[in-house]
Amino acid sequence: MKIRNVAIIAHVDHGKTTLVDKLLIQSKIFRDNQEVRDCFLDSNDLERERGITILSKNISINYKGHKINIIDTPGHSDFGGEVERVLKMADGAILLVDSFEGAMPQTRFVLQKALSFNLTPILVINKMDKPNRRPAEVLDEVYDLFIDLGADDDQMEFPVLYASSRFGWSSLLPDGEGTDLTPLLDAVIDSIPSPEEVEGPLQMQVTTVDYSDYVGRIAIGRIFRGTIRSGMPIAVLKRDGFSQRSTIKDVFLFEGLQRNKVSEVSCGDICAVLGPEDIDIGDTIADVDNPEPLPIIPVDEPTMSMTFSHNDSPFFGKEGRYVTGRHLRDRLFREIKSDVALHVEATPGTEALKVYGRGILHLSILIETMRREGYEFQVGQPHVIYKEINNRKAEPIELLIVDVPTDLSGRVIEVVGRKRGELKKIDSIGGRSRLEFHIPARGMIGLRNRLLNATAGEAVIHHQFYQYEPFKGSIPHRQNGVLISMQAGAATAYALDALQARGKFFISPGDVVYEGQIVGEHNKEEDMVVNVQKAKKLTNMRASGSDEAVKLSPPVTFSLEEALEYINEGERVEITPKSIRLRKKILGEWERRKADRLETVE
Numbered sequence: 001m002k003i004r005n006v007a008i009i010a011h012v013d014h015g016k017t018t019l020v021d022k023l024l025i026q027s028k029i030f031r032d033n034q035e036v037r038d039c040f041l042d043s044n045d046l047e048r049e050r051g052i053t054i055l056s057k058n059i060s061i062n063y064k065g066h067k068i069n070i071i072d073t074p075g076h077s078d079f080g081g082e083v084e085r086v087l088k089m090a091d092g093a094i095l096l097v098d099s100f101e102g103a104m105p106q107t108r109f110v111l112q113k114a115l116s117f118n119l120t121p122i123l124v125i126n127k128m129d130k131p132n133r134r135p136a137e138v139l140d141e142v143y144d145l146f147i148d149l150g151a152d153d154d155q156m157e158f159p160v161l162y163a164s165s166r167f168g169w170s171s172l173l174p175d176g177e178g179t180d181l182t183p184l185l186d187a188v189i190d191s192i193p194s195p196e197e198v199e200g201p202l203q204m205q206v207t208t209v210d211y212s213d214y215v216g217r218i219a220i221g222r223i224f225r226g227t228i229r230s231g232m233p234i235a236v237l238k239r240d241g242f243s244q245r246s247t248i249k250d251v252f253l254f255e256g257l258q259r260n261k262v263s264e265v266s267c268g269d270i271c272a273v274l275g276p277e278d279i280d281i282g283d284t285i286a287d288v289d290n291p292e293p294l295p296i297i298p299v300d301e302p303t304m305s306m307t308f309s310h311n312d313s314p315f316f317g318k319e320g321r322y323v324t325g326r327h328l329r330d331r332l333f334r335e336i337k338s339d340v341a342l343h344v345e346a347t348p349g350t351e352a353l354k355v356y357g358r359g360i361l362h363l364s365i366l367i368e369t370m371r372r373e374g375y376e377f378q379v380g381q382p383h384v385i386y387k388e389i390n391n392r393k394a395e396p397i398e399l400l401i402v403d404v405p406t407d408l409s410g411r412v413i414e415v416v417g418r419k420r421g422e423l424k425k426i427d428s429i430g431g432r433s434r435l436e437f438h439i440p441a442r443g444m445i446g447l448r449n450r451l452l453n454a455t456a457g458e459a460v461i462h463h464q465f466y467q468y469e470p471f472k473g474s475i476p477h478r479q480n481g482v483l484i485s486m487q488a489g490a491a492t493a494y495a496l497d498a499l500q501a502r503g504k505f506f507i508s509p510g511d512v513v514y515e516g517q518i519v520g521e522h523n524k525e526e527d528m529v530v531n532v533q534k535a536k537k538l539t540n541m542r543a544s545g546s547d548e549a550v551k552l553s554p555p556v557t558f559s560l561e562e563a564l565e566y567i568n569e570g571e572r573v574e575i576t577p578k579s580i581r582l583r584k585k586i587l588g589e590w591e592r593r594k595a596d597r598l599e600t601v602e
Helices: 016-026 045-050 077-089 105-116 135-148 182-191 325-335 360-372 406-418 447-454 493-502 560-566 589-601
Strands: 002-010 057-063 066-072 092-098 120-126 160-164 169-171 203-212 216-225 233-237 243-247 250-255 258-262 270-274 284-287 304-310 343-346 353-357 377-379 387-389 392-405 422-429 432-440 460-470 482-485 503-505 518-522 528-530 571-575 580-584
Touching: 002 016, 002 077, 002 105, 002 182, 016 057, 016 066, 016 092, 057 250, 066 077, 066 182, 077 105, 077 203, 077 216, 092 105, 092 135, 092 182, 105 120, 105 135, 105 460, 120 135, 120 182, 160 182, 169 182, 203 270, 304 325, 304 360, 325 343, 325 353, 353 360, 360 560, 360 571, 387 460, 392 406, 406 422, 406 432, 406 447, 432 460, 447 460, 447 560, 493 503, 493 518, 493 528, 518 528, 518 580, 560 571, 560 580
Parallel strands: 002 066, 002 092, 092 120, 120 160, 482 528
Antiparallel strands: 057 066, 160 169, 203 216, 203 284, 216 270, 233 243, 233 284, 250 258, 250 270, 304 353, 304 377, 343 353, 377 571, 387 392, 392 432, 392 460, 422 432, 482 518, 503 518, 571 580
């Protein structure tokens, strides 16, 4: 059977996973009476909750005697490590672009990666069911983007289709609504080349590692040369040059959503293999007599770091199953085997671990996954990673794009300007302004909340790593101090009511807190220790008006990303399966004062 390997790439929320759903349904993978949920491939709970793809998946469909291997990739730049390694399996790419939003930051990122791998592109202008669509302008934007990225003449001659993944149709004409996705499948067969059949000793590169409690590690990748068979001896060539012998137990082919066991798989196809136990992403499975490694998959460096350590609060061990430093260490080092964009280092002299990632979202997804697995730990303030370029301190710069109603653009420029952001371009699209900034990555910490507050929730924010540039100067972080609990116990409505004038609270009456926990934000710059457990002295006397009902403002609740963006140096976020708490690193008030004096003296 003829093979086509194609990746679907796009900016986040431009309809990749929905398009794959419709391709599966129209290729009769499901029974006629089978109930199919939306975004079927977003099987991870976090993916379904957030509406984004985090992990790449591959499936296959049969069409006109061709087997089309389809790879659904993440759309957020923080998961670019997933995109980079799975694109190596493809020969072509379907570039999906929203018919209104056009080319966004991640569109540039994924297209640049696809062109660097010499993939044959097919442009699909999606969401043509939108009333405010503008396909002609979007097509011009994409052509400009190809030119900016240095595409050659062959890559510029890409076919263009118009589609609605929501309603499952595609068309060759911008003003004609199609009936199904047949035009897109025909374009895949006609435009994307079949994989080159290379005879010789086996070469297969591992791009994804799955795990099963029953059979262990499952290596997934593409065969670039030769044939792989069940029972054959192989050599596993590691990224560091080390080689080890192993045996293939079973070979599986992707057919629809299933993995079907086969006896052998030929060059050009994508498969999963069982057998090698110590195998990682980027390793080469080669012929045991003639082991030749494939080029290592390049991965962009991380731009942000965060300290992970075991939980040492008074509530230690009450909510989590895995609570020790050893549990935390084992889990993080297991994660780097499947996430090539993540780095973990031990911190000298402590049990803490420094974790390096692509951004706040990349690290927060890891944290959220771990807490759902039953881990309990604490993390410190995120820090960007600096470099020295030409003997000058350099920092990562982000490309920030904000879509906002035109009358609110002035507020956005003011807020981003305080974070050292430089306005590069303004475009007006249908009553909204699209503002493009270059901003230091450290300026992005806490910026999303500020922009949403300044625009009453109207701002749509996208960002991605741009490049390293000379240090831009200091940026103010959080202006206000915090309210810190004086002692342990349950907070009372009486105490919170008396303290409302001091600031806003993060807790409700009845919440049990401990000494050193951050319970609110102070109205002034300095921190303040408060007694939220104070109760009213009860007497037998009653007076008119003295026992009025307590009226408390609703507490501020933080999402995980918001908590990470909020804390300062010397503060921590305590993560448990049930709770996210803010706390001081040093819990005791006198110990904190002593540490501050010593720091001042030094």
